[in-house]
Amino acid sequence: MTRTTRILRATALLASATLAAPLAAQTKTPAPSEAGQTRNPATPTVTSYPAAAAGDGATTNGFNLSRWAEDWSSYRDPKKRDDPLDRLKYLPLDGDGDIYLTLSGELRLRVNHTTNPNLRDLPAQRQDINRIVAGADLHVGPHLRGFVEVAHGGIGGVELGVPAATLRNDLVVQQAFVEGDVEAAGVSFGLRYGRQEFTDGPNLLVSQRDNNTIRYTLNGWRGWARSATLRADLFDLKPTAYGDLGTDDDISDPARRFSGITMGWAVPKSWFGGSKLYVDPFFWRRRNNVGAWGGRIGPAERFYAGTRIWGDAGPLTIDWSANHQFGTYINQKIDAWQVFLAQTYRLGKPATAPRIGFHVDYASGGGGYGDGKLRDAYAPFGNNIYYSYQLFLTPSNLIAAAPNVTFSPLRNLRVTAEYQFTWRDDVRDAVYRANGQPFAGTQRFGARKIADVARLQAVWTISPRLSVTGRYEHLAAGPALTDAGYKSSDFLAGWISFRF
Secondary structure (H helix, E strand, C coil), X not given: CCHHHHHHHHXXXXXXXXXXXXXXXXXXXXXXXXXXXXXXXXXXXXXXCXXXXXXXXXXXXXXXXXXXXXXXXXXXXXXXXCCHHHHCCCEEXXXXXXXXEEEEEEEEEEEEEECCHHHCCCCCEEEEEEEEEEEEXXXXXXXXXXXXXXXXXXXXXXXXXXXXXXXXXEEEEEEEEEEEEEEECCEEEEEEEEEECCCCCCCXXXXXXXXXXXXXXXXXXXXXXXXXXXXXXXXXXXXXXXXXXXXXXXXXXXXXXXXXXXXXXXXXXXXXXXXXXXXXXXXXXXXXXXXXXXXXXXXXXXXXXXXXEEEEECCEEXXXXXXXXXXXXXXXXXXXXXXXXXXXXXXXXXXXXXXXXEEEEEXXXXXXXXXXXXXXXXXXXCCCCCCCCXXXXXXXXXXXXXXXXXXXXXXXXXXXXXXXXXXXXXXCXXXXXXXCCECCCHHHCCCCEEEEEEEEEEEEECCCCEEEEXXXXXXXXXXXXXXXXXCCEEEEEEEEEEEC
């Protein structure tokens, strides 16, 4: 059998396995987590755009939240493998090793405890959650690959109510896609089609939502062109509407669609005395036939025009973004803004040195219960835990300011403490939670202060594969909530995660 024949056969197998699924249904630094978020070409022949800024998230010690963004091709050399699990990262399927398989998996056991769930005077809720994920990444030569990932989510406990399909799901095809790329004139062109995670933009607008048991995925295509310092990514995607029984009830949501372009420019490293900074303009469109504001349901078309500036300049790390949102919701014009300004400063040269920082954020509000312009800002599918581990706040009608500090009291242990002040932008509009729903009745009271939120997170990285995380949060409800009958709440969570 010739090498060409082997590649053609593997390609056919890859296409049939991955296209059907989405349509049918060593320093021990912390591994990637839901609090922060690329594809590394195995054999680049052109000077590629920096992998960490290509829109696929951050890779630490070889691991990425999106497992397909990991590059384990170096394990072709047996001398670089440290244990039997390393062998699973590079399984050659032909004599030359050009066709190979990378296997991945995760087991996460987690417990959440919440007092006054939904900020009501109710018995405390306990969630006992497990997540099991298995993935396979097939590389057919240097320019073609396919990825399939299945996941299971289980939940038990007390006062559960009706768990969402992202918490309880017997089996789901979480991701399944094919991807190819070519190189011409010093530029890499690529296309990915199928069910996939999408993180190409500010984390507060788009993320995998790793806090969930089953992650947020979309269906469709994403294409890109990347040179050494410039890139452009285009996409047209529909969210996955998960059922909770098995793989047959997970479909592309016919009511929602997300499309657009994200660009990138790698600022010369010589600027600012040696830096790794990136400028990412974006223009997106989100369509939703069942949008909901103020008790009304109807079609919405929202455009996002914005820019993100982020990266490192010496000891300073920044993540700044702003976007203007416009379009229509039923008979209302949309005119909304979001500005997110986060920065930290490293107190020392080591990467693990303490950091002090703060973030200031603005998300406009107003019009959710009126007939004028709709000024409520909205994040398509952002990182919901950024303002509240309990998912009680979201960047709609919100102003937040939060100083924070990160330090390592022990080796491989990183602790972050934060105190956040939050207010409403428009007191005539509601306070909104992470699922986009209002806290009912808050629009009828005129107080501006929403809450103070004290948060503490500790991550113990036992090894690059094994970590233990603990979280505590106290949300002290302000008059914007208490005037409408809502209460303060405490949240405690802990989990252990093993990945390979």
